[in-house]
Amino acid sequence: xxxxxxxxxxxxxxxxxxxxxxxxxxxAKGELRCLIGPNGAGKTxxxxxxxxxxxxxxxxxxxxxxxxxQMEEHLIARSGVGRKFQVPSVFKQLTVRENLEVAYCKxxxxxxxxxxxxxxxxxxxxxxxxxxxxxxxxxxxxASYLSHGQTQWLEIALLLAQDSELILLDEPTAGMxxxxxxxxxxxxxxxxxxxxxxxxxxxxxxxxxxGDVISVMHQGSMLAEGRADEVSANQKVRExxxxxxxxxxx
Amino acid sequence: xxxxxxxxxxxxxxxxxxxxxxxCGAIFLFPLVLDNDFLLNRYARYLVxxxxxxxxxxxxxxxxxxxxxxxxxxxxxxxxxxxALKLRTVPVHTGEGGLPxxxxxxxxxxxxxxxxxxxxxPFALLAGIVVPVFLAVILGWFMxxxxxxGVYVAIITLATLVVGNLLIIDQQRFTGGFNGITDLAQLxxxxxxxxxxxxxxxxxxxxxxxxxxxxxxAVTKSKAGMILQAVxxxxxxxxxxxxxxxxxxxxAFSVSAGIAGVAGMLYTVVMExxxxxxxxxPLSLSIVIWCAVGGRQSLLGALxxxxxVAGMEGTLSESETFLDTWTxxxxxxxxxxxxxxxxxxxxLFEMLRRRLAAQPAEKPTEGATDAAVLADKGAAERS
Numbered sequence: 001x002x003x004x005x006x007x008x009x010x011x012x013x014x015x016x017x018x019x020x021x022x023x024x025x026x027x028a029k030g031e032l033r034c035l036i037g038p039n040g041a042g043k044t045x046x047x048x049x050x051x052x053x054x055x056x057x058x059x060x061x062x063x064x065x066x067x068x069x070q071m072e073e074h075l076i077a078r079s080g081v082g083r084k085f086q087v088p089s090v091f092k093q094l095t096v097r098e099n100l101e102v103a104y105c106k107x108x109x110x111x112x113x114x115x116x117x118x119x120x121x122x123x124x125x126x127x128x129x130x131x132x133x134x135x136x137x138x139x140x141x142x143a144s145y146l147s148h149g150q151t152q153w154l155e156i157a158l159l160l161a162q163d164s165e166l167i168l169l170d171e172p173t174a175g176m177x178x179x180x181x182x183x184x185x186x187x188x189x190x191x192x193x194x195x196x197x198x199x200x201x202x203x204x205x206x207x208x209x210x211g212d213v214i215s216v217m218h219q220g221s222m223l224a225e226g227r228a229d230e231v232s233a234n235q236k237v238r239e240x241x242x243x244x245x246x247x248x249x250x
Numbered sequence: 251x252x253x254x255x256x257x258x259x260x261x262x263x264x265x266x267x268x269x270x271x272x273x274c275g276a277i278f279l280f281p282l283v284l285d286n287d288f289l290l291n292r293y294a295r296y297l298v299x300x301x302x303x304x305x306x307x308x309x310x311x312x313x314x315x316x317x318x319x320x321x322x323x324x325x326x327x328x329x330x331x332x333x334a335l336k337l338r339t340v341p342v343h344t345g346e347g348g349l350p351x352x353x354x355x356x357x358x359x360x361x362x363x364x365x366x367x368x369x370x371x372p373f374a375l376l377a378g379i380v381v382p383v384f385l386a387v388i389l390g391w392f393m394x395x396x397x398x399x400g401v402y403v404a405i406i407t408l409a410t411l412v413v414g415n416l417l418i419i420d421q422q423r424f425t426g427g428f429n430g431i432t433d434l435a436q437l438x439x440x441x442x443x444x445x446x447x448x449x450x451x452x453x454x455x456x457x458x459x460x461x462x463x464x465x466x467x468a469v470t471k472s473k474a475g476m477i478l479q480a481v482x483x484x485x486x487x488x489x490x491x492x493x494x495x496x497x498x499x500x501x502a503f504s505v506s507a508g509i510a511g512v513a514g515m516l517y518t519v520v521m522e523x524x525x526x527x528x529x530x531x532p533l534s535l536s537i538v539i540w541c542a543v544g545g546r547q548s549l550l551g552a553l554x555x556x557x558x559v560a561g562m563e564g565t566l567s568e569s570e571t572f573l574d575t576w577t578x579x580x581x582x583x584x585x586x587x588x589x590x591x592x593x594x595x596x597x598l599f600e601m602l603r604r605r606l607a608a609q610p611a612e613k614p615t616e617g618a619t620d621a622a623v624l625a626d627k628g629a630a631e632r633s
Binding site for chain 2: 051053072073074075077078082083085089090091092093094098099101102103105108110113114115140162
């Protein structure tokens, strides 16, 4: 498999605090990679660096052979990187339908979008998407009326509408019921192969359900990498993250 | 209530276009009811101010750019028109090849270069739109590329306005200074004379206002308009969809400036002079207040807010009973609106539409919350 995304020696420091320090990570095309680690390990910061929210102090981020490290966020997004944030961030005053239309961003130019009024053929596709995440009844309601779980679903739908090649998911199942978590896992498994996905997650059941390879971060760099059983057998991982209980019972 | 009516109420865009059309129609029919040229001039003035507020709603309400310098675009439009109309009086007042009267008083000997092109009316009309738009693009580009947001945008635009105002006052030899540009000729377009105190001027204002209103509505209904609203809600998130947020904000900022420029030109026609107060801080802040009272997230709301507040100010300040207290009454009205109607008067209308649209499903109980009403509506849609 070809390498899709490669982080090498990536580092960022906030006022001297090294949130990410010498991070190396290779993700192949179509792979679903889970990123775990204790609080403060730098998982979210790593995603921030990839999508351009934070600029690295040193190191490189190569995506499809292109250097992303100093690119502006919207250009990184246009080159095919989509992101779901930890705190659900949808457009609260827009309706669900409008949220989806904004996320459907095949054309990003100002003037191209100025002359587009009303329904377009893709609107129907967006309705199917809303149906898929169970929000079809809420299409014309403002997103502020949705519950927390529904907001999570809307954000996942936004990612699907955006249809990025590389998808970064930051704790997609936070605040979800076990059924909803299962559904999210199903979606992840469906996307696998067509999209490259990096998931940051705490829910180990979910991680085992979806992840092929798990990367464990600790103090800003990579501690271990491997399949779930390999990682849970790793002595270092047990020490910093899992305690004595082990991954199987977490 | 019939089913068709409920479907109609549920379609926000359809309701919007209908209401906009009805209001514009009423504005056109108004002179049939009111046959008083003095009052028509006054209402034309309110309509022009309404245009300025509507333009602000486009940038503030839809894109979240609080432009405290809206009067700069307005004033520039106004001076462009005044310069052109002033030059038309030159052959009459100071003879062929002469100068505007205030330049003669200030010992200016030749017409400055930037006055020359205003001999041409089409140039002046174009300049009244293009100059504010151009300035807005430059200022907007610097601000929004540099990711200046929120209160800093307000401070920068306000400061720019003050600079413009001081420049006009300071360059008395070329601008008439404090006195502004007075004693103008009447605007003549397509063979029609636009006397400020006549139906023709009122209709000119009404036509321009309608065109600008529907143009702005089209912008808000386009996908770009939707993206602007997304920017207002969550600017950073929009970037991660690949949109260059800065250019979208520049778009809203400059279209708003262009409409304000048109309003400024009309203001000169209606008032028959241009004055530095047209790009003064008090007017600029008033525009913000009108917008807030009417509902900044509604173009029509902002427009009607301006007409209502400016109209009330006019009426109260002239009535003997309120001669001393009218500012207090206006102040109290603002406080009440801000406290109880965060979305202005337009918010009240939107609430009414939602309630009416929800009614046939099940009669919502008295005092039902909006959420409950919405739930009812959802049930109606599913069944």
